[in-house]
Amino acid sequence: MSKVSIGEFEEIVMLTVAVLYKDAYGVAIKKDLEKRSKRNVSLGAMRTALKRLEKKGFLTSEFGEVTAVRGGKRKRYFKVTPYGKKVLEQVMETRKRLWDAIPELALDI
Amino acid sequence: MAYPRDIVPPKQLIRFFRWFCDPELVEDLEGDMIELFEERSRASSSRAKTLLAWEILLLFRPGIIRNFEGNKNLNNYGMIKNYLKSAWRSFMKYKTFSAINIFSLTIGMAACMVIFLFVKDERSFDAFHEKKDKIYRLCEVQSFPGTNTQNVALTMGGMGPTMATEFPEIESFTRFWNWGDQLLELGEKKITIERVAGVDSSFFEIFDYPLILGDPGEVVDEPLDAVVSEEVAMKLFNKMEVVGETFVLDGDQCIIRGVMENVPENSHLQFNILLNIKSAALDNPDFDSQFGGNFLNTYFVLNEGADLENMAERYPDYLSRNTGREDVNERYKLYLQPLNEVHLASMDIEHDYNNHRKFNGTYIDVFILVGIFILIIASLNFMNLTTARASNRAKEVGIRKTIGAIKGQLFNQFILESIMLSLMALIFAIGLTLIALPFLNALIERQLTLISIFSDPLLILIILSISLILGILAGIYPSLYLSSFRPVIVLKGFKSYEKKSLFRSSLIIIQFSLALGMIIATLVVIQQLTFMKNKDIGFTTDHILLLDMNQQTREKYDELKQALLNESNILGVTGSGQRLGNNLHQWGYKVMYDTGVVSVTPSNVFVDHDYLDVYGIKLIKGRTFSKEFATDDGLAFIINESFAKELGFEDPIGQKAGHSWYPNDSLGTIIGVTEDFNFNSLHYKVNTLSMVVHTDWGYSEMSIKLNGENIEQGVKDVERIYDQFVTDYPIDYKFLDSHFEELYKSDVQMGSVISIIAALSIFIGCMGLFGLASISIQRRIKEVGIRKVMGASAKELVALLSKNFTVMILISFVIATPITYLFISDWLENFAFRIQIDPLIFLAGGMIALFIALITISFHVIKAANANPVKSLKYE
Incomplete structure (x- = not known):
């Protein structure tokens, strides 16, 4: 396995970005995240995670058009990179292998 | 865009956010926040604002906050950061010195803070009246x-x-x-x-x-x-x-x-x-x-x-x-x-x-002076050690200069370092004061708190600026000195550059003069206080319980007295109109001479018959009051020696005298003369005094002499008997010796403050000496090695190495002696009964200082003298 490390929160953020596809910008990601994971996410925590992921090369981002709402500020849309996709798959693969390795009786508590 | 009135996001919050946020993130994050805010505002605008503030607070985190460090900006952040870093490194490299530096400044500042609190407390008296100046x-x-x-x-x-x-x-x-x-x-x-x-x-x-x-x-x-x-x-x-x-x-x-x-x-x-x-x-x-x-x-x-x-x-x-x-x-x-x-x-x-709580205001000035002294000593220490340590930083200066630093920059660097140290000392000093205050409060019976400083922004500002100024002043000389090194010389090798420093020696001399002065002053103060404590004031103050009289005790005076005297632990009971330890009231008084009646006004006190016996006041002439003579109640007077001298009779016994209201033809008689005893505090001369018995006047105080071996039981007996006689008034008593302690409280408190400060100043002085000794001996280590090889004994080496310091202490002694003498004799003027200043005290003070100083440096001296010469000589 490669040396890529990715945290649980980062993973969820990346998946959400993937889910939202063309519509993945700050507020949308935050709302979707909160809806699905049923926990409160602050803009700060989310934005730092996004920044980190972008720096690691899992995500790219670009500005959208200027609109009349949002105080005239542009949205920043995020997209999962091919490298990011590979990492997500790796993570899932690892999990899957682990699940497969669990003896059937171990979880019959 | 224009928002509807009530959903405008608070401007200041947004501005704050823009200030701290990384410029790369600011646009989309702000947009996100405003979008959320607008959406939330539809439900409740106040809640939206709260949530926005919360959101911004959570955004204030690493990763979002922009890089404030300077390398991208045109300012000095980077350089200052470098200064701080090199200051910290040199600090950590020479831990002992740095600790001595900071610690001595800390003690000085803490002492000053306590003195300041004390003075502030004393000066706050009656200051809360709006019309106080009128x-x-x-x-x-x-x-x-x-x-x-x-x-x-x-x-x-x-x-x-x-x-x-x-x-x-x-x-x-x-x-x-x-x-x-x-x-x-x-x-x-x-x-x-x-x-x-x-x-x-x-x-x-x-x-x-x-x-x-x-x-x-x-x-x-x-x-x-x-x-x-x-x-x-x-x-x-x-x-x-x-x-x-x-x-x-x-x-x-x-x-x-x-x-x-x-x-x-x-x-x-x-x-x-x-x-x-x-x-x-x-x-x-x-x-x-x-x-x-x-x-x-x-x-x-x-x-x-x-x-x-x-x-x-x-x-x-x-x-x-x-x-x-x-x-x-x-x-x-x-x-x-x-x-x-x-x-x-x-x-x-x-x-x-x-x-x-009347207090001697001149002591306030003494305290302030002493506070300034200790601060001076601490700052001198700082200057001295920093300069002496200069050789450690010489290479750094040389390299900085070679790379292009100008003198001004280096000066700033070292001043900054010195300010940093003094601010650190301030923080430690506040901590130290917090710890020490409860003990000091107990010692000087005050309720000083640091809160009185911190509740006043102006005072905080003053204290901060004092520490700043102190940092600058103490740093100025070392900074000038360090920044003036010539790079070629220091980089070639510093050792030959350094000569004996007259400047540093004189700083040491000033420090020790001040410390010595305070030691001597302390010794004299202690001597005077002991003198007052032990002086035979002419009557006994031990184990005498003073019982406050009231209507009932006055009515039953004789029965109460008899009942008390029946107890084995009670040795004597007597009554009086006034308490000893103050000046007794002056009344008009008449004395009959051959030429006529003359009016005088001595102090007077009316007492019970056995007053002189209970208090152990000694008679020189005549007899004491006695119940056997009916005229002893109101018509017999016992005077003190001073009064007898004042009156001028060859034999005062038998002379006619009396209160001013007595008719001239029915005066009483002087029946006795006592030794002069100090009924007033020792600050004052013994006044003329006349004592008389008036059994019908009603004493204001009963003096009960207890058996010194069983005081507790004695007090219990007094309380029990009091309760038998008195129903309306609770018992109220005090011991005479505690009353006398009260008289000299201001003096004793001054004494303890001076002693503490003197101890601290010698301590700080010695810390400086310790550091300096280590440096100067380090510098002579080769010389020591060679001398040793040539056959010098350890003893000779110790003498050689201590010589310089001994000379400095001796010079301080010569400077400190006359100045201290003036101060001390001025202080002693406060007391009518005072000690003679003993030259031995000065000698003792000097010896103490010398002794302490030699012990301080002996650590380094002995180490150097006993070191193996091979070690110091092998690298050449």
Whole structure:
């Protein structure tokens, strides 16, 4: 396995970005995240995670058009990179292998 | 875009966000926030604002905050960061030195802080009255024949009202008549309340003692109107709303018109209940125009521009008109004392009974001086060590200069370093003060707190700037010195560059002169205090219990005395009108000479027959009072030696004398002469004194001499017997020796402060010496090695290495001695009974300093002298 490390929160953020596809910008990601994971996410925590992921090369981002709402500020849309996709798959693969390795009786508590 | 009015995001918050946010993130994050805000505003705009603030707070985190470090900006952040880093590294590299540096500054600052708190506390006395600059206390200088001239804060009852009408400068007056402890009756309940006093109706308009209930202009308007403190209100009625309640005092029903806050500790007047002053003179309509006895304090408010000297010129005329006595101006001189001098500048006033915690103001100046001294010593230490350590930083300076640093930059670097150290010292000093304050408070009986500093922004600013200035001042010389190194020389090798430093030696000399001065002063102060403690004052103060008398004990005096005397632990019982330890009151007195009757005014006290025996006062001539002679009750006088000398009889025994009101043809007789004993404090000379017995006058105090081996039991016996005789009044007693301790409290406290400071200053001085010794010996280590190889013994080497320091201490001694002598003899002037300054004290002080200094450096000296020379010589 490669040396890529990715945290649980980062993973969820990346998946959400993937889910939202063309519509993945700050507020949308935050709302979707909160809806699905049923926990409160602050803009700060989310934005730092996004920044980190972008720096690691899992995500790219670009500005959208200027609109009349949002105080005239542009949205920043995020997209999962091919490298990011590979990492997500790796993570899932690892999990899957682990699940497969669990003896059937171990979880019959 | 324009928002609807109520959903505009708070501007300041957004501005704050824009300030701290990374420029790369600012646009989309702000947009996200505003979008959320707009959405939330539709539900509730206030909630939206709160959430926005919360969101921004959570955004204030690494990752979002922009890079404030300078390398991208055109400023000095990077350089300053580098300065701080190299300061920290050199700090950590030479831990001992840095610790000595900071620690000595810390101690100096902490000492200063404590002194500052103390001085601030003392200076805060009576400062809470709005009219404080216009309030004056009337005082008298009394020069009666046959007694020492004295200043007196007590005045006559009529002076306040009559002067207020005669002198246009006087806006208003109030009198303060201390009635001491009084028994209050509340129906069946009887309670003794301490510190009851009578005042004029204007009292609360002149002084700003805050009232909780009642109008300052009205609360003590009529006789029998009373104002009680919160504490008394709770004690009497168990509630605060007591206006309209009544109590009985001395048979009169008094009505409470107001409740005041408890009188603060920093007020020279202390009272729990105030009554209109006329309450004590209900059947005396002439009270306001009475002259004669001095028994109360008078305060005036003067108008703007009142000329005290001009007023003083009119006092004689005023006195002679009002008292109707020709000689009054020979005996009395009036003067006004400003309110702000009452607490700190009343040491020359002898009869000064309403002056709570009176303190010798000159000691305040001593404290300030001492505080400055210790700060100087600490800063000199700092300068000295930093300069001495310069060689450690020389290479750094050389390289910085080679790379292109200019002198100014290097100067700034070292100043910055020094400021940093002094600020660190300040922080430690605050901590140290916090730890030390409880102990100090116990020692000097104060309630000093650091809070009084931190509640005042101005003071915080002052303290910060003082530390800054200290940092700059202490850093200036080392910085100049360090920044002036020539790079070629220091990079080539610094060692030959350094010569003996006259500057550093003189700093050491100044430090040690100051420390030495304080050591010597401490020794003298301690000697004087011990002298006062041990001086035979002519009577015994040990194991004497003073029992306050009241109506019931006065009525049953003889029975009570007999019952007490039956106890085995009680060795003697006697009564008196006044307590020893103050100046005793002066009364008019007559003496019959061949040529006629002469009036004199000695101190007087009326006593019980066995007074001299109980107190162990020694007779020189004649006999003591005896019950066998009926005339000994009122017509026999025992005088002291001073008075006998003053009278001038060849043999005073048998001479005719008496109180001024005795008719000339029925005077009493002088029956004895005692040794002079110090009935007043040792600050004052022994005044002339006459003692007399008046069994029918009612003693104010009973002196009970207990068996020293069984004091506890003795006190229990007194309490038990007291309870058998007295039902209405709780017992109130005090020990005479504790009363005497009180007399010298101000002196003892000064003594302890000086001792502590002296110890600290020598300690700081030695820390500096320790550091310096290590450096200078390090520098001579090769010399030591060679000498050793050539055959010098360890002993010779120790002598050689200590020589320099010994010379410095000797020079300090020569400088410190005369200055200290002047200070000390000036201080001793305060005491009528004082020690002679012993030259040995100076020698002892010098020896102590030298000894401590040598011990301090011996650590390094002995190490160097015993070191293996091979080690120091092998690298060459």
